Amino acid sequence: HGPRYPTAVMTAPALPVPYVASASFEYSASYPAWKALDSSTSTQWWALTHNPPYTPPDWLQLDMGSPTAIQSVWIKATNNNAPQQSLTLEASNDAIAWTGLGSTLITDKDGIWIL
Numbered sequence: 158h159g160p161r162y163p164t165a166v167m168t169a170p171a172l173p174v175p176y177v178a179s180a181s182f183e184y185s186a187s188y189p190a191w192k193a194l195d196s197s198t199s200t201q202w203w204a205l206t207h208n209p210p211y212t213p214p215d216w217l218q219l220d221m222g223s224p225t226a227i228q229s230v231w232i233k234a235t236n237n238n239a240p241q242q243s244l245t246l247e248a249s250n251d252a253i254a255w256t257g258l259g260s261t262l263i264t265d266k267d268g269i270w271i272l
Contacts, residue, residue, distance in 0.1 A: 167192075167195045169191060170191045175221065176221060177220040180217045180218065181214075190217055218252075
């Protein structure tokens with residue numbers, strides 16, 4: 158593996174077309190869902206549960222507009238003081254039926270490959 162970024166980097170909630178980012182919750186307007194997908198290490202998405210005890214589980218979704226092959230996913234946590242957090246990667250062609258692709262524990266801020 159090595160860093161692989163999407164061919165189109167998110168620049169707004171629905172840009173570039175056809176990508177649309179959404180989340181279970183956005184902590185504030187400063188931390189929207191699409192910033193988790195902008196390939197920048199200086200921006201981030203904060204969920205409702207960005208502080209312990211991290212419940213209920215939050216989700217981040219990227220609608221790619223049509224079925225798309227996914228080769229790999231790299232996740233980087235930005236909270237250096239956070240305890241281990243579990244993460245499950247799922248995919249769907251209709252946003253109704255979901256299939257698990259992989260899961261892991263995020264244990265450090267350096268990032269981890271899921272696929």
